[in-house]
Amino acid sequence: MATSLATTKLDYGIDAPAVMRNLFVIGAACALFAIFGPASIHIEPVNLKLTPMFAWTGGFLIAEGLLFLLYVKVGKFRHRDFMLGLHSWHGDEQVLDVGCGRGLLLAGAAKRIAALSGSGHVTGIDVWSNVDMGGNSPAATQHNLDLEGIAPLCTLVSQPAQEMSFPDATFNVIVSNLCIHNIYDAPTRHEALRQIVRVLKPGGTALISDYKRTGEYANEFRKAGLAVEKKRGSLITTFPPLTVVIARKPM
Numbered sequence: 001m002a003t004s005l006a007t008t009k010l011d012y013g014i015d016a017p018a019v020m021r022n023l024f025v026i027g028a029a030c031a032l033f034a035i036f037g038p039a040s041i042h043i044e045p046v047n048l049k050l051t052p053m054f055a056w057t058g059g060f061l062i063a064e065g066l067l068f069l070l071y072v073k074v075g076k077f078r079h080r081d082f083m084l085g086l087h088s089w090h091g092d093e094q095v096l097d098v099g100c101g102r103g104l105l106l107a108g109a110a111k112r113i114a115a116l117s118g119s120g121h122v123t124g125i126d127v128w129s130n131v132d133m134g135g136n137s138p139a140a141t142q143h144n145l146d147l148e149g150i151a152p153l154c155t156l157v158s159q160p161a162q163e164m165s166f167p168d169a170t171f172n173v174i175v176s177n178l179c180i181h182n183i184y185d186a187p188t189r190h191e192a193l194r195q196i197v198r199v200l201k202p203g204g205t206a207l208i209s210d211y212k213r214t215g216e217y218a219n220e221f222r223k224a225g226l227a228v229e230k231k232r233g234s235l236i237t238t239f240p241p242l243t244v245v246i247a248r249k250p251m
Contacts, residue, residue, distance in 0.1 A: 029058070095120065095123070121154070
């Protein structure tokens with residue numbers, strides 16, 4: 001039965017599964033302590049009231065966990081459409097998805113090309129970390145592409161963003177969501193951004209979405225001569241709130 005389900009159901013994974021788990025686990029622990037623990041602790045000369053402190057903390061963490069779950073189930077699909085809608089599609093684009101994960105943006109771009117009966121192609125690169133996304137693997141990504149019916153329009157390549165093997169000026173559109181911040185070393189992260197600039201064609205557009213370091217990305221792109229603007233995603237269905245850096249390479 002499990003094999004049958006695996007062959008028929010799309011699964012774009014849970015982003016940062018450990019973060020979501022910790023929000024619910026720690027939030028529930030705080031809520032339980034507020035209910036069953038001592039109401040206060042007296043430490044001369046302070047009387048520390050524990051119940052409201054743990055109740056508010058538990059409620060806040062559980063609420064964040066629910067917002068995270070909303071993003072995983074609904075928000076990231078809307079954010080994908082928001083990101084891809086920032087480009088006017090013609091169907092002949094060569095597209096790169098940096099940190100493609102289980103293929104959400106990759107498949108979305110390929111479906112836009114297919115809808116236009118275009119000659120374009122989408123390439124996804126990743127190191128397929130299971131810390132950044134649950135159940136991450138090239139096979140899981142390929143499975144989603146097969147189910148979406150756009151596998152012939154897509155290529156998967158296993159390589160990190162800072163070590164791209166593509167020739168200069170290969171792609172018209174480069175997209176990435178919640179990837180670049182996972183490169184923790186600043187010089188390596190900046191090299192990944194320089195690689196994006198290098199493989200982007202003149203006149204091409206990079207759409208880089210993240211919840212932090214977007215100012216850093218924008219500065220690096222500006223230093224490379226790209227025209228940059230930023231747009232925020234939904235404050236309700238994206239958690240944490242996401243910003244898209246839109247960088248256009250001059251002709």
